[in-house]
Amino acid sequence: MEKLKIAGYWAASCGGCEIATLEIGDNILKLAEAADIVFWPALVDFKYHDVEQMADNNIDVCLFNGAIQTSENEHIARLLRAKSKIMVAYGSCSYEGCIPGLANLTNRDGVFARAYRETPSTDNPNGVLPQTSYQVPEGELTLPEFYDTVRTLAQTVKVDYFVPGCPPVGKQTWAVLEAIIQGNLPAPGSVVGAGTRALCEECPRTKEEKRVKAFFRPHQIIPDPEKCLLEQGLLCAGIATREGCGALCPRANMPCTGCYGPPAGVIDQGARFLSGVASIIDSDDLDEIARIIESIRDPVGTFYRYSLADSMLRRARIK
Numbered sequence: 001m002e003k004l005k006i007a008g009y010w011a012a013s014c015g016g017c018e019i020a021t022l023e024i025g026d027n028i029l030k031l032a033e034a035a036d037i038v039f040w041p042a043l044v045d046f047k048y049h050d051v052e053q054m055a056d057n058n059i060d061v062c063l064f065n066g067a068i069q070t071s072e073n074e075h076i077a078r079l080l081r082a083k084s085k086i087m088v089a090y091g092s093c094s095y096e097g098c099i100p101g102l103a104n105l106t107n108r109d110g111v112f113a114r115a116y117r118e119t120p121s122t123d124n125p126n127g128v129l130p131q132t133s134y135q136v137p138e139g140e141l142t143l144p145e146f147y148d149t150v151r152t153l154a155q156t157v158k159v160d161y162f163v164p165g166c167p168p169v170g171k172q173t174w175a176v177l178e179a180i181i182q183g184n185l186p187a188p189g190s191v192v193g194a195g196t197r198a199l200c201e202e203c204p205r206t207k208e209e210k211r212v213k214a215f216f217r218p219h220q221i222i223p224d225p226e227k228c229l230l231e232q233g234l235l236c237a238g239i240a241t242r243e244g245c246g247a248l249c250p251r252a253n254m255p256c257t258g259c260y261g262p263p264a265g266v267i268d269q270g271a272r273f274l275s276g277v278a279s280i281i282d283s284d285d286l287d288e289i290a291r292i293i294e295s296i297r298d299p300v301g302t303f304y305r306y307s308l309a310d311s312m313l314r315r316a317r318i319k
Ligand code: SF4
Pocket: 199, 200, 201, 203, 204, 205, 207, 227, 228, 229, 230, 231, 236, 237, 238, 239, 247, 250, 255, 256
C-alpha cells in the first residue's frame, strides 16, 4: 500500500504542539509504517522551495500548528493549503489564536514597544526595532511583515479539521492520526480528538450548588481536592471548555484555563465562561457584587486566554 504523505508546520506558536506529537509514544512506529514525512521543518530539514515544487494536493495531510501573525505565516499557510488534500488546524494557536492571539489587545507598535523597549530584561539603548528591509554592504536583508492582528488558520485558509488543546494530549493526537491513516475521519469542518460536552462532564470532582463570595488566584488558596474548584472560588473554565483532555488540570488541583476551546454549539468561549461566572456570584448588593468582580484579576487573560482571536470580539479597538 502506498504510504501517506504528511506535513507539519509551526507558525506563530511556542513549539509545544510539535513536542506534543511525540506523546503518541510507541505509536510513532505505526505512523512511520503508514506515512512518510514530506515537510516538517522542526523534525526534518526541508526547505520552502521543496514544497513550492510539489504539485497541488501532493500532501495527504498537513498538521498546521500556530496562529497567523506574520506575512511568512500567511504565505506558508496558503502554500501548504494548496499542496494538501487535508488541512488540520492542530492545537489551540491555529484553531483559536491562543496566547499569540492576546496580541490583539494591542497592535504591532504596541507589541514592538513592549518586546523591544519596555521589558525589564531589554537592553536596547538605541531603540532598534525589527524592519522588513535593511541594506548592508552585501545587499538587502529582509524580515517578514509583522501584522497588527493575529488571525486563526481558518480565518486565513480553508481548514478541514480542528484539533484543540494547548497542546493536544497524546492519546487524542494518536486518535486523530489513526483516523487519518484508516481513512476514518468525520465530516469536514469537525473538531476531532475531543468530545462535544463541557469538561465538567468528565471532571471527577463533586459538584453542588455554585454560590461564590470571592474569587481567588490559584496561589491564594489550597483547595479541597474533592470539590468543584469553581465552587471554591477558583476560576475554572471547565464550564465553558470542551471535554477531551481527561480533566488533567482539575485532577491536579488546578483550575482548567480553557485550552480545549468551547464545547460543541458554543460560539464564544469567553462569553460562555463570563456568563457562567456572573451567574454564581452570591450577592444582591451592588457594592458587594462590584467587590467580588474586582477580585477577578486579568479578566481578558482569564476569559479569553485561548480564544480572543477566534471570538466575536476578535481584537481590541485601538484609537
Ligand atoms: S468547574 Fe472545573 S472543577 Fe468544577 S466540575 Fe467543572 S471542570 Fe471540574
